[in-house]
Amino acid sequence: MKTEANRRPDPIFTTDESHWQAVAERDERADGAFFFAVRTTGVFCRPSCASRAPRRENVEFFPTTDAAEAAGYRPCKRCRPTSLPRELAIVERACKVLDADPQQRMTLAQLSDAVHVSPFHLQRLFSRIVGISPRQYQAAQRAGVLRDALQRGRDVTRATHDAGFGSPSRMYEAVPAELGMTPSAYKRQGAGLTVRYASADTPLGTVLVAATDKGVCKIAFGDDAGTLVEQLAANFAQAERVEDAAKMAPFIAQIRAYLQGTRERFDLPLNIGATAFQRRVWDALRRIPYGQTRSYTDIAESLGSPRAVRAVANACASNPVALAIPCHRVIGKDGAIAGYRWGKQRKETLLETERKHHPADKVA
Ligand SMILES: [Zn+2]
Known part of the structure; x- marks a missing residue:
C-alpha cells in the first residue's frame, strides 16, 4: 500500500536563500509559503510584512505558524501571520467552484480566472491551505465518487465513468495516490495479501x-x-x-x-493506506499527548488549514486503527464528545481512563 502520497516540493520557496530573498523584497507571493521569525524580537511574520527589515543573522524560517509558535515566537501584530482572511477567502471561493460540480474538469488557468488570482499564486495558496493542489483536490473528489461505487460493487469501467473520468486509463494515472492503492487493487480488496x-x-x-x-x-x-x-x-x-x-x-x-491505564503509548507498526490529507491529520492526532484533548478546529489550525474542520472530522471518522491513531482525543470546540467511529460511549470511557491516569494534566 502506498502511504506517502503526493509529496511534492514547493515550486520556488524551498531554500533558505529563496526565503531570505522573499523577505528582503517583501514578496507577497511568498505569503503562506513560509513564515520568518526574528530572534531579537521574538516575533514571527509573513514574508511581506511591512515592519522594519531584520538582519539576516537574526532570522529563522518556519513552514507553518504552528512551528514558529512551538519554537517560542509570538505572531506579529502588524502582519498578523496567524490570521489568513484574504488567502482563505480566495481558497474558499476556489473550493466552491470545484465543489459545484465534482465531475467537471477545470484547469488551473480556468480556476484562477474564476477567482481572479494568478495561477501561480492560487496553486501555492491552495496547496498551503488545503494541503493538496487544485488538481489533486479534483482527483480526490472523483476518487471519492469512485471509491463509493467500487465499494457498492460496481465494475471498474462503469464506476470510472460515473466518477467523471473519461477512460479507465485516465483514471489509473490520476487516482492511485488518493485511494492509497490502484483502483483495481482496491477493487481486489486485498487480493494477494x-x-x-x-x-x-x-x-x-x-x-x-x-x-x-x-x-x-x-x-x-x-x-x-x-x-x-x-x-x-x-x-x-x-x-x-x-x-x-x-x-x-x-x-x-x-x-x-x-x-487498564498502565500503558500510554503504542508501539505498533502500521500498514494503512492514506490520502495526503488523511496522513497529515493522522500524524497530528498522534502528537496529542495521552490524557489531553484537542478540538477539530485546533487540529485544522495546527495543519495551517483553519477552515478544513469538516475535512479533519472526516479524516478522524475514517481512521482504520482505533487507539493507535488516537482520534478519540479530538472533541467538539465546546467540549462535547462529538462522534466516534466505534461509538460515543467508548470514546467517553477512553477519555475517562486517560484522565484518571493523568489527573494532573489539564484537558485543553
Ligand atoms: Zn509582521
Missing part, C-alpha cells in the same frame, strides 16, 4: 486486530466478534484471511495494558 487477525474481549467490548506482513491494518471495537470479522471480510474480501491469535497476541496485550 495475507491478513492475520484475532479478536478478544476487553473492558471496552470486543476488539479485533488485523495485520499484514508489514504492520497493523485494522483495530476496531464492536459488540461481538462475528460482526467485526464480517467487517474485516468486507474490507479485505479478496485477501487471504487467517485467524492467528498467537501472532496478534502482542498487539492485543498492548491494547489491554492501554485500557
Whole structure:
C-alpha cells in the first residue's frame, strides 16, 4: 500500500536563500509559503510584512505558524501571520467552484480566472491551505465518487465513468495516490495479501486486530466478534484471511495494558493506506499527548488549514486503527464528545481512563 502520497516540493520557496530573498523584497507571493521569525524580537511574520527589515543573522524560517509558535515566537501584530482572511477567502471561493460540480474538469488557468488570482499564486495558496493542489483536490473528489461505487460493487469501467473520468486509463494515472492503492487493487480488496487477525474481549467490548506482513491494518471495537470479522471480510474480501491469535497476541496485550491505564503509548507498526490529507491529520492526532484533548478546529489550525474542520472530522471518522491513531482525543470546540467511529460511549470511557491516569494534566 502506498502511504506517502503526493509529496511534492514547493515550486520556488524551498531554500533558505529563496526565503531570505522573499523577505528582503517583501514578496507577497511568498505569503503562506513560509513564515520568518526574528530572534531579537521574538516575533514571527509573513514574508511581506511591512515592519522594519531584520538582519539576516537574526532570522529563522518556519513552514507553518504552528512551528514558529512551538519554537517560542509570538505572531506579529502588524502582519498578523496567524490570521489568513484574504488567502482563505480566495481558497474558499476556489473550493466552491470545484465543489459545484465534482465531475467537471477545470484547469488551473480556468480556476484562477474564476477567482481572479494568478495561477501561480492560487496553486501555492491552495496547496498551503488545503494541503493538496487544485488538481489533486479534483482527483480526490472523483476518487471519492469512485471509491463509493467500487465499494457498492460496481465494475471498474462503469464506476470510472460515473466518477467523471473519461477512460479507465485516465483514471489509473490520476487516482492511485488518493485511494492509497490502484483502483483495481482496491477493487481486489486485498487480493494477494495475507491478513492475520484475532479478536478478544476487553473492558471496552470486543476488539479485533488485523495485520499484514508489514504492520497493523485494522483495530476496531464492536459488540461481538462475528460482526467485526464480517467487517474485516468486507474490507479485505479478496485477501487471504487467517485467524492467528498467537501472532496478534502482542498487539492485543498492548491494547489491554492501554485500557487498564498502565500503558500510554503504542508501539505498533502500521500498514494503512492514506490520502495526503488523511496522513497529515493522522500524524497530528498522534502528537496529542495521552490524557489531553484537542478540538477539530485546533487540529485544522495546527495543519495551517483553519477552515478544513469538516475535512479533519472526516479524516478522524475514517481512521482504520482505533487507539493507535488516537482520534478519540479530538472533541467538539465546546467540549462535547462529538462522534466516534466505534461509538460515543467508548470514546467517553477512553477519555475517562486517560484522565484518571493523568489527573494532573489539564484537558485543553
Ligand atoms: Zn509582521
